[in-house]
Amino acid sequence: MNFIDLKESAFMALDTVRANKLRSMLTILGVSVGVVTVVFMVSIIQGLNKSFAEQIEALGSNSIWMTKFEPSFGHQPNSEELHRKELTLDDADAVRREAPSAMSVSPLYRKIAETVRYEDKQSDTPILLGVTPYYEFTQSSYVGRGRFITDLDVEERSNVCVVGQDLVKALFPFTDPLDKQVKIAGKPFKVIGVMEPLGNFLGQSRDNSIFIPIKTFEKYYPELHFPESIYVIIVRPVSRAYVKSAVDEMTDIMRRRRRVPLGAPNTFGISSQDALLDIYNQLTGATYLVLTAISFVALMIGGIGVMNIMLVSVTERTKEIGLRKAVGATRSNILWQFLIEAVVLTGIGGLLGLAVGELASILMNKYSPLPAFVPVWAIGVGVGVSAAVGIVFGLWPAWKAARLDPIESLRYE
Amino acid sequence: MTEATVETSPTSSGVIAKPELPSNGKADVLILMRNLWKTYDMGAEKVHALHGVSFEVTRGDYLAITGPSGSGKSTLMNLIGCLDTPSQGEYWLNGKNVSEMDDDELARIRNQEVGFVFQTFNLLARATALHNVELPLIYGGIPGAKRHEMAKQALAEVDLADRMMHRPNELSGGQRQRVAIARALVNHPSILLADEPTGALDTSTSYDIMNLFEKLHEAGNTIILVTHEHDIAARAHRIISIRDGLIEKDERIR
Ligand SMILES: Nc1ncnc2c1ncn2[C@@H]1O[C@H](COP(=O)(O)OP(=O)(O)OP(=O)(O)O)[C@@H](O)[C@H]1O
Ligand SMILES: [Mg+2]
Numbered sequence: 153m154n155f156i157d158l159k160e161s162a163f164m165a166l167d168t169v170r171a172n173k174l175r176s177m178l179t180i181l182g183v184s185v186g187v188v189t190v191v192f193m194v195s196i197i198q199g200l201n202k203s204f205a206e207q208i209e210a211l212g213s214n215s216i217w218m219t220k221f222e223p224s225f226g227h228q229p230n231s232e233e234l235h236r237k238e239l240t241l242d243d244a245d246a247v248r249r250e251a252p253s254a255m256s257v258s259p260l261y262r263k264i265a266e267t268v269r270y271e272d273k274q275s276d277t278p279i280l281l282g283v284t285p286y287y288e289f290t291q292s293s294y295v296g297r298g299r300f301i302t303d304l305d306v307e308e309r310s311n312v313c314v315v316g317q318d319l320v321k322a323l324f325p326f327t328d329p330l331d332k333q334v335k336i337a338g339k340p341f342k343v344i345g346v347m348e349p350l351g352n353f354l355g356q357s358r359d360n361s362i363f364i365p366i367k368t369f370e371k372y373y374p375e376l377h378f379p380e381s382i383y384v385i386i387v388r389p390v391s392r393a394y395v396k397s398a399v400d401e402m403t404d405i406m407r408r409r410r411r412v413p414l415g416a417p418n419t420f421g422i423s424s425q426d427a428l429l430d431i432y433n434q435l436t437g438a439t440y441l442v443l444t445a446i447s448f449v450a451l452m453i454g455g456i457g458v459m460n461i462m463l464v465s466v467t468e469r470t471k472e473i474g475l476r477k478a479v480g481a482t483r484s485n486i487l488w489q490f491l492i493e494a495v496v497l498t499g500i501g502g503l504l505g506l507a508v509g510e511l512a513s514i515l516m517n518k519y520s521p522l523p524a525f526v527p528v529w530a531i532g533v534g535v536g537v538s539a540a541v542g543i544v545f546g547l548w549p550a551w552k553a554a555r556l557d558p559i560e561s562l563r564y565e
Numbered sequence: 566m567t568e569a570t571v572e573t574s575p576t577s578s579g580v581i582a583k584p585e586l587p588s589n590g591k592a593d594v595l596i597l598m599r600n601l602w603k604t605y606d607m608g609a610e611k612v613h614a615l616h617g618v619s620f621e622v623t624r625g626d627y628l629a630i631t632g633p634s635g636s637g638k639s640t641l642m643n644l645i646g647c648l649d650t651p652s653q654g655e656y657w658l659n660g661k662n663v664s665e666m667d668d669d670e671l672a673r674i675r676n677q678e679v680g681f682v683f684q685t686f687n688l689l690a691r692a693t694a695l696h697n698v699e700l701p702l703i704y705g706g707i708p709g710a711k712r713h714e715m716a717k718q719a720l721a722e723v724d725l726a727d728r729m730m731h732r733p734n735e736l737s738g739g740q741r742q743r744v745a746i747a748r749a750l751v752n753h754p755s756i757l758l759a760d761e762p763t764g765a766l767d768t769s770t771s772y773d774i775m776n777l778f779e780k781l782h783e784a785g786n787t788i789i790l791v792t793h794e795h796d797i798a799a800r801a802h803r804i805i806s807i808r809d810g811l812i813e814k815d816e817r818i819r
Contacts, residue, residue, distance in 0.1 A: 160703050167691050475687045478648055479748065480676020480704035482669050558648045562687065 161492035168465050168493055169500075175461055176497065182457035183501025183541060184508065187534045189450040191509030193443035194530045197436065199513070214392050214424070215290065216399055218247075218385040218406070222421035236419055238377070241366065243409065244284075244385045250405050253398035256388040258283065258290035261369045263381045268362055269335040270323040278319055279361045280336065282369025290388045298330050298345030305365040312368075314345035317359035336362065339372060395424050451537065454501065455545035462494050462549035473553050474561025487554035494546025495539050502538025506531055594657075595755060595787055596622035596645065601654035603640050603810075614640040615810040617654075624755070627782045627819075628789045629801035637810040638791045642760045645789060646681045647674045659755045676705050680749030682759035682790075686741045688733040694720060694744045695729040701752045719747040723777060739770035746777060750786070757781065759790040763797060775800055 169176040220236055221229070244259035251257075261282035268275050281287075285302055288294050295314055305312050313336065320329055329343045341364065350358035373381060389398035399422060406412075406420055466473070473486060481489075599619050605612040614637045622628055632638050643649040644656065647663055650671070656664045659678055666674065675681075680701075688697045698716040707715065720729055723743040733741050742762060749757055759778070763771035775797060782788050790801070798804050802819040805812055 159709075163692075163696075171691065471687070472689060475689070476700065476704070477672065478646075478675060478681055478687075479701040480672055480752075482672040482704075484669075485672075485704060559643055562648070562683070 158492065161489040162496060164489055165493035165496035168461075169497070172461070172465075175464070179454075179457045179461045179497055180501040180504065182454035183451075183498045183538055184454075184505035186447070186451035186454035186541065187502045187505025187538050188509045188512070190447040190537055191506055191530055191534050192512055193447050194527075194533065195509065195513040196516075197440060197443065198527050198530070199517075200436065214389055214395050216387040216389065216395065216402065216422065216424045218243075218387065218402060219382060219421040219423075222418075223423050232417075232419070237410070239383050239385060239420060243406065246405055246409060247385060247387060247402055251387070251398060251401040253389050253394040253401055254387045255390045256286050256290045258286040258386045258388075259366060259383070260284070260287060260386065261366060261373070261376075261381055261383050263369075263373065263376065266337055266362070268319060268323065270329075270332060273323045275319060275322040277360055278316070280369070281361055281363045282366040282373075283363050284366050287363070290386050293350060294348055295345040296348040298343070300345055301363060301365050306367050308365075309367045309371050310365060311339065311341045312344045312365065313341040314347060314363040315343055316347045316361040317349045318357055319360070319362055320346055336364070337372070399424055451541055454498070455541045458494055458498055458542060459545040459549060461497070462490065462546050463552070465493070466490065466549050466553040469553075470556060470561045470564040473556050474558050474564065477556070477558035478562060483554040486556075487550045490550035490553045491543060491546050494550065495542035498538040498542035498546075499535070502535050505538065506534040509534070593624040594621050595624045595626075595659055596620075597655075597657040598644075599655040601641075601644060601656060602652045603637070603644065603649070604652040613810055615644075615651075618807070618810070618812055619654075620805065620812060620815060622756075622787065622789065624787055625782075625785060626787055627778075627802040629798035629804045630789065630791045630807065631793055631795075631798045631804060632807040632813070633793070636807050638793075638807060639760055640810075641807065642758055642789070642791050645756075646679045646758045647671045648681070672704075676701055677752060678755045680752065680754040680757045682742070682745050682749050682757070682762045684761040684764040686733070686738075686745045686765070688741055688744060688748075690733055693730050693732055694725060694736065694747075697733070697744055698748045698751050700748060705752055715751055716747075719751040720744070722750065722781075723747045737770070738766050739773055742766060742770075742774055743777065746774075746781075750781070755787065757786050757788045759788070761791055761793075763792070763794075771797070 217223075218239065220239055221233060239259075241259055244257050247254055248257040261280075263280040265277055266280040268278050283301060284306055285300060288300050294300075298314070300314055301312065304310075313334065315323075315329055315334075323329070323334065324332070329346060332343050334341050334343060347359070347361070347363075352358065387398055387402060389395050403418060403422060406422075407418065410419055412419055473481075476486065598621070601615055601618045602613065603615040605614060618637075618641060630638050630641065640649070644651055645658075647658070647666075651664055654664065655662065658674065661674070661678075663671070663674060688694075689700070692700075695713070695716050698719050699712050702712040702715055717726070717729065720726055723746050725740060725743055725747065728736060728740060728744075733744070736744065742765075746757075746759075746762075749759075757778075762778075763774050766774060778788055778790065779800065788801075790797075792798050799818070803817045804814070806814040
């Protein structure tokens with residue numbers, strides 16, 4: 153195998169393509185579909201991963217969440233879980249007092265949607281958050297204008313609220329929201345502040361929130377429990393390096409407070425960003441498998457097309473192979489030439505596929521909420537995969553060609 | 566079709582000595598065949614295409630092989646050209662024992678030592694005359710620029726310098742055969758073989774081709790050609806007649 157072989161093989165390959173345009177096109181198309189599938193699948197997964205990781209990072213990067221239940225998806229609660237106690241404001245205070253690795257602790261209630269009215273305008277989607285003054289620092293999310301909720305607001309259970317940017321747009325398109333009276337679920341609240349914009353997370357706006365003092369929330373929603381409302385104690389550790397010790401300290405404190413016997417599992421959920429990523433990976437793992445299987449089947453179909461055209465090509469060119477052998481081609485010369493021919497065919501298909509895949513992901517980014525992203529290595533994967541298909545499915549035809557007897561092939565009509 | 570399995574090992578007797586290497590007084594032996602057999606196993610019966618052929622060819626000779634159809638001429642030519650291997654017997658070409666070579670070595674011999682001209686030309690239909698002539702050089706590993714040079718020169722030798730970029734279907738039968746001859750010559754092989762090179766050509770074109778062979782012979786090439794036409798055989802220097810796989814007559818006429 154040398155450079156001379158390569159050139160001759162490329163000549164042969166282009167010759168085959170030229171001589172059998174339609175058949176070659178179909179073959180190339182088959183491989184393209186396979187590669188498009190692979191690239192497309194990879195780009196979807198990569199896109200999801202990338203944006204998720206980025207945005208989790210942005211979400212108040214190292215925060216630790218303590219909740220009634222462990223975060224999980226599609227799992228039936230067992231009897232212990234059904235009888236769990238709710239976390240309380242006292243639990244949050246205990247953590248604040250006793251966990252040295254916790255720099256800031258923010259307990260909060262979160263109701264997924266609440267109706268907010270201002271005069272004749274109404275929004276049904278805002279997330280209602282009952283918070284303490286610690287919220288701002290813990291979540292790295294600050295008030296832009298006006299002021300945030302204070303300890304006094306919390307203690308007095310006052311009817312004040314801070315609104316997110318989405319609400320400003322929805323309810324106060326032309327007026328200044330500060331000091332205006334809004335109605336949350338029919339109750340009057342005074343707007344004391346407006347949050348800074350936060351942007352999107354996984355295609356969801358993070359500005360669609362309204363904040364009230366945590367005790368005001370308890371006053372109006374005393375019987376509201378999971379899943380309509382969740383209570384979370386969010387902890388910001390001293391730094392990234394303290395995530396683990398903070399988790400350990402919090403676990404200790406809570407187990408002591410609840411007198412959980414040694415060796416028994418936790419009776420509360422505690423998760424850091426890493427745990428969140430774990431869940432995400434759990435979710436995408438299955439998707440990954442399905443997407444991989446689909447890509448595999450698509451590539452198989454493309455590969456069988458390649459094998460078919462190569463077998464036909466070998467048969468049709470028996471006489472030519474005989475002639476090449478008669479003038480001195482060795483078995484390995486012939487083998488390589490047909491292999492390279494197959495790889496050229498699949499390579500063209502691969503490049504075509506890559507182009508289409510890239511285009512599709514660009515379009516997807518533009519016109520759909522799903523983030524798609526073709527990493528540079530996916531281009532390598534596409535090219536590599538198509539070449540591999542050429543080699544795998546071209547090997548047998550090439551081997552058949554290489555073994556032909558020169559005399560018999562020359563006689564072949 | 567099943568592959569014909571043939572024994573490729575030479576006679577085990579070992580009595581056959583290596584041919585004498587050219588000495589001052591002696592003519593230079595290029596081909597030496599001893600008791601060559603070619604047997605086709607057709608299942609029930611065995612077809613002996615050649616049974617026990619022995620002869621020598623000296624360098625620079627011009628030999629015609631004649632005989633009736635089916636007598637084994639092509640079989641013999643294919644053995645000489647190392648396209649096929651004998652079932653039994655010993656064959657030395659240019660001092661090398663070809664009958665003991667493996668597949669890759671034979672390919673190398675075909676590439677370096679033999680130029681083969683076929684009755685039906687066997688050109689690559691979609692390649693230019695130049696590329697066709699370059700083919701043996703490609704497998705000989707000769708780099709591009711030199712390859713072009715050599716191929717152009719070979720085409721010039723057969724008077725086709727002005728047809729280099731033509732494809733076979735743009736050439737006449739005689740021109741195609743001349744391209745094939747250029748291809749056979751391009752590697753400067755030690756022997757030029759032609760199996761009925763004029764079989765597919767009309768009389769006057771045949772004449773031109775025979776003139777070309779004569780010219781090539783005068784230039785020092787060793788030529789063996791198969792024909793069943795007497796006037797073509799008569800232009801050679803030596804005629805071997807074979808019948809039923811055996812040499813019937815071996816006469817020198819010049
Ligand atoms: N692959 C094969 N399998 C079986 N028999 C074969 C094979 N090739 C040749 N033969 C037989 O060997 C004998 C010699 O064949 P060959 O082709 O050498 O004849 P030829 O002298 O060249 O004839 P022609 O003048 O018609 O070309 C024939 O009887 C033929 O049938
Ligand atoms: Mg014949």
